[in-house]
Amino acid sequence: MITNHKYLFILIILILSACASRTDPEGLIPPDSKEYINNTGSDTMVNLALAWAEQYQQINPQSILSVSGGGSGTGIASLINKTTDIANASRKIKSIEIDNALSNGIEPIEFVVARDAIAIVVNPNNPVDNLTLQQLSDIYSGKINNWKEIGGEDRPIVRLSRETNSGTHVYFLEQVLRLGVKEDKTLFSTNTLLLPSSEVIGAEIRNNPNAIGYDGLGYVTPDMKVIAVTASQEEGPEFIYPSAETVNDGTYPIARDLYMYTAGQPKGSIKEYIEWIHSLEAQLIVTQLGFVPINAP
Amino acid sequence: MKLPTIKSESLITGIIKITGYSAIIFVGLILYFLLSEGLPALTEVPFTEFFKTRWYPIEDYFGILPMLVGSFIVTVGALIIAVPIGLLTAIYISEVASRRTKEFLKPLVELLGGFPSVVLGFLGLLILSQYLRQILNLPTGLSALTGALILAGIAIPAIVSISEDALDAVPKSYRDASLALGATEWQTIWWVTLPAAKSGVLTAIMLGIGRAIGETMVVLMVTGNAPMMPTGLATFFNPTRTMTATIATEMGEVANGSTHYHVLFFIGIVLFIIALIVNVTASTFVFRRKKRSERILS
Numbered sequence: 341m342i343t344n345h346k347y348l349f350i351l352i353i354l355i356l357s358a359c360a361s362r363t364d365p366e367g368l369i370p371p372d373s374k375e376y377i378n379n380t381g382s383d384t385m386v387n388l389a390l391a392w393a394e395q396y397q398q399i400n401p402q403s404i405l406s407v408s409g410g411g412s413g414t415g416i417a418s419l420i421n422k423t424t425d426i427a428n429a430s431r432k433i434k435s436i437e438i439d440n441a442l443s444n445g446i447e448p449i450e451f452v453v454a455r456d457a458i459a460i461v462v463n464p465n466n467p468v469d470n471l472t473l474q475q476l477s478d479i480y481s482g483k484i485n486n487w488k489e490i491g492g493e494d495r496p497i498v499r500l501s502r503e504t505n506s507g508t509h510v511y512f513l514e515q516v517l518r519l520g521v522k523e524d525k526t527l528f529s530t531n532t533l534l535l536p537s538s539e540v541i542g543a544e545i546r547n548n549p550n551a552i553g554y555d556g557l558g559y560v561t562p563d564m565k566v567i568a569v570t571a572s573q574e575e576g577p578e579f580i581y582p583s584a585e586t587v588n589d590g591t592y593p594i595a596r597d598l599y600m601y602t603a604g605q606p607k608g609s610i611k612e613y614i615e616w617i618h619s620l621e622a623q624l625i626v627t628q629l630g631f632v633p634i635n636a637p
Numbered sequence: 638m639k640l641p642t643i644k645s646e647s648l649i650t651g652i653i654k655i656t657g658y659s660a661i662i663f664v665g666l667i668l669y670f671l672l673s674e675g676l677p678a679l680t681e682v683p684f685t686e687f688f689k690t691r692w693y694p695i696e697d698y699f700g701i702l703p704m705l706v707g708s709f710i711v712t713v714g715a716l717i718i719a720v721p722i723g724l725l726t727a728i729y730i731s732e733v734a735s736r737r738t739k740e741f742l743k744p745l746v747e748l749l750g751g752f753p754s755v756v757l758g759f760l761g762l763l764i765l766s767q768y769l770r771q772i773l774n775l776p777t778g779l780s781a782l783t784g785a786l787i788l789a790g791i792a793i794p795a796i797v798s799i800s801e802d803a804l805d806a807v808p809k810s811y812r813d814a815s816l817a818l819g820a821t822e823w824q825t826i827w828w829v830t831l832p833a834a835k836s837g838v839l840t841a842i843m844l845g846i847g848r849a850i851g852e853t854m855v856v857l858m859v860t861g862n863a864p865m866m867p868t869g870l871a872t873f874f875n876p877t878r879t880m881t882a883t884i885a886t887e888m889g890e891v892a893n894g895s896t897h898y899h900v901l902f903f904i905g906i907v908l909f910i911i912a913l914i915v916n917v918t919a920s921t922f923v924f925r926r927k928k929r930s931e932r933i934l935s
Binding site: 410411413414417420421437440495496497498503504505510525527528530531532533534535536540543544547548550551 | 691693694695696698703762763767770776777778779857858861862863864865866875876878886887889890891892893895
């Protein structure tokens with residue numbers, strides 16, 4: 341029947357038109373030489389990874405990078421599940437994650453790509469300027485509950501934190517809450533708000549005078565107040581504000597390395613990308629985004 | 638004599654049969670997947686662990702009680718606000734409002750129901766939580782109360798549109814008979830029309846419950862996600878953490894097949910069972926056999 345042929349014809353045309361390439365409309369680059377790199381993980385690093393990817397794609401148009409966040413834990417899990425090429429992490433990979441990776445046939449290789457400071461932020465109207473690490477640990481574990489106990493107004497303390505999948509959260513747990521002691525089992529107090537992103541933390545800090553929070557230095561906006569921190573317990577210590585200088589000379593106590601992990605030693609396009617990240621050009625982007633560049637390799 | 642079969646008829650019947658069965662098959666497959674990924678949690682974690690009060694999965698604390706309570710508080714709070722308002726709005730639109738007002742209000746309510754929940758969550762985070770904190774002098778506006786209010790805002794349009802249809806479907810003869818016997822307008826609405834539309838109204842409320850308990854984005858942004866156990870009446874004004882928000886945030890970071898992964902699916906099974914109980918309870922009300930008197934009258 342004539343009707344059958346007409347519908348078949350339309351169907352064939354639709355299928356053929358769906359086969360056109362979208363990423364290379366001028367057809368200049370032969371399809372086989374495109375290099376796809378999948379980069380996922382830390383939300384702290386996602387803006388940095390995006391800036392790197394955009395810059396790299398401009399100088400290397402045959403590379404296609406896809407960047408996404410989800411948290412350091414998510415990135416490492418993706419690396420273990422073989423759904424990503426490079427995992428961004430704002431914390432070191434845990435030994436249990438290394439075991440999981442090895443049992444899945446993957447050997448995670450670590451690269452330090454930048455450095456970061458964790459800034460402690462409060463509402464701009466909060467009179468408190470300085471805190472010791474011990475005080476921070478007591479605040480977040482629930483021992484100190486009112487601002488007046490640390491020299492502020494008579495207000496309850498509202499603790500803000502990132503979610504458990506965040507590398508920033510894990511780093512804060514190990515280095516601040518537990519003061520770096522591995523055997524310590526202190527946990528965040530149960531009424532710590534686990535907020536899904538830096539923007540939500542920022543919104544609450546700006547509006548709520550009771551709040552205290554922590555986040556990477558690159559996410560601190562001028563309308564938040566940063567607290568100066570010291571690690572020492574002595575009388576009259578010097579409180580340090582976070583900045584690129586204090587991170588690199590080691591005086592700011594809550595500083596960390598930012599990592600990229602690959603499955604096994606990287607080869608080909610992934611190797612070139614990671615080498616480019618260690619170059620001066622890429623580290624300039626690090627400074628522009630508010631992070632701390634690694635010292636020249 | 639056998640009737641001649643028309644080919645297109647049997648083809649269409651076949652297609653309809655397949656789509657009908659496929660709905661059952663999809664639900665069955667989802668249930669199978671849930672069970673196969675969630676039940677291993679029962680073997681990997683001692684059952685009593687689930688009833689502890691601490692949820693901190695990256696260090697193997699798997700107590701889901703705080704989230705059960707959180708989901709419960711937020712849903713019940715939303716319903717306490719949404720059911721009276723929704724029902725009264727539906728009564729107003731269908732029974733009391735003039736024709737012009739009705740034509741204006743009904744599409745407006747539908748529009749409210751069409752709002753993506755993320756937008757409402759965002760508004761709740763930036764605006765509602767700050768107001769609540771200042772007005773009620775709370776430590777933080779990110780609390781169960783804010784979550785319940787926004788969930789009520791999401792459930793109300795669902796309740797209103799279905800209840801309004803149910804009330805509209807009550808035969809005019811019921812109202813006329815009641816008014817003819819000397820009842821006032823309100824007595825007619827409350828004692829005659831509403832009971833007659835009972836099954837539809839209950840369906841509307843069940844739909845509202847379903848939307849509230851399954852809502853993820855709003856509670857993720859607005860309740861603070863703190864897994865706290867209840868401490869008396871103040872719990873409503875404290876931050877809380879729901880099961881849906883837990884699954885949404887943590888599912889991305891779990892390694893496939895790890896204990897945490899299985900526990901998250903187990904929480905999904907718990908949610909499924911709760912939804913099942915709510916629906917079965919509703920069905921027994923809705924599909925009850927009509928009393929002899931009702932069959933005669935209608």
